[in-house]
Amino acid sequence: MGMGVTARNFGVRAGDVWLFRELDLDVPAGECLALVGENGSGKSTILRCLYGMQVPLEGTLSVADRQPDELDVEFRRDVAVLFDDSDLFVELTPVQHLELLAGTFGLDLDIGELLRDAGLDERSDVTAGSLSAGQRRRLMLLGATARPFRVLLLDEPERALDAGGKQWLTEVVGRAKDAGAAVVVATHHPPLLEVAESVVDLSGQL
Structure with a gap:
């Protein structure tokens, strides 16, 4: 099915300290790689490099058959992301967010069904700024995954989600x-580790 993400001899340093070095990653299409490790071990840094937001000091990266570049329109079409600092338009409702997404990507979305699946149907006409933290997280995840993509990058997507939201998240990844x-x-x-084909533990990398 092809390779979605490849990294060879991947290394990033924070100041004088290497977060990780000589890291190889292979994530084929249709598979999930989970990154684990304590805070500060480099998990978010890896994702930022894979999206082209940060350039590694060492190594080569290929994501959706391209060198990562967040400014490349075609790259952004192929790669969907949810980072911890991802945000919403606080003045727009969930319906309006999905309408904007549909217009941007030229999609015919069943917005009602998407919101029901995400547990947001009863909050569909409330502005995002009035949603709870967990509801906003659901909406951000929905926005990342309701359009076509070849690669999905998620940074601790379970944050702020309740038990039902975490179950839905696992289903979305599947x-x-x-x-x-x-x-x-x-x-x-x-x-999420249970649905991952491979796990990389960044604890004690160096």
């Missing part, structure tokens, strides 16, 4: 894999 996407997720959530 669906992405079934659709042929390569998924890389930084997580502390054990059920």
Whole structure:
């Protein structure tokens, strides 16, 4: 099915300290790689490099058959992301967010069904700024995954989610894999490890 994400001899340094070095990653299409390790071990840094937000000091990266570049429109079309600092338009409702997404990508979305699946149907006409933290997280995850993508990058997506939200998150990752996407997720959530084909533990890398 092809390779979604490849890294060779990947290394990043913070000041004089290497977060990790000589790291190799292979995430085929239809599979999930989970990144684990304590805070500060480099999980988010890996994701930022894979999206082209940060350039590694060493190594080569290929994501969706391209060198990562967050400014490249075609790259952004192929790579969906949810980072910890991802945000919403606080003045827009969930319906309006999905309408904007549909317009941007030229999609015919069943917005009602998407919101029901995400547990947001009863909050569909409330502005994002009035949603709870968990509801906003669901909406951000929905925005990342309701459009086509070849690679999905998720940075601790379980944050702020309740038990039902975490179950839905696990289902979303499973669906992405079934659709042929390569998924890389930084997580502390054990059920996500169960749907991952491979796990990289960054604790004590050096």
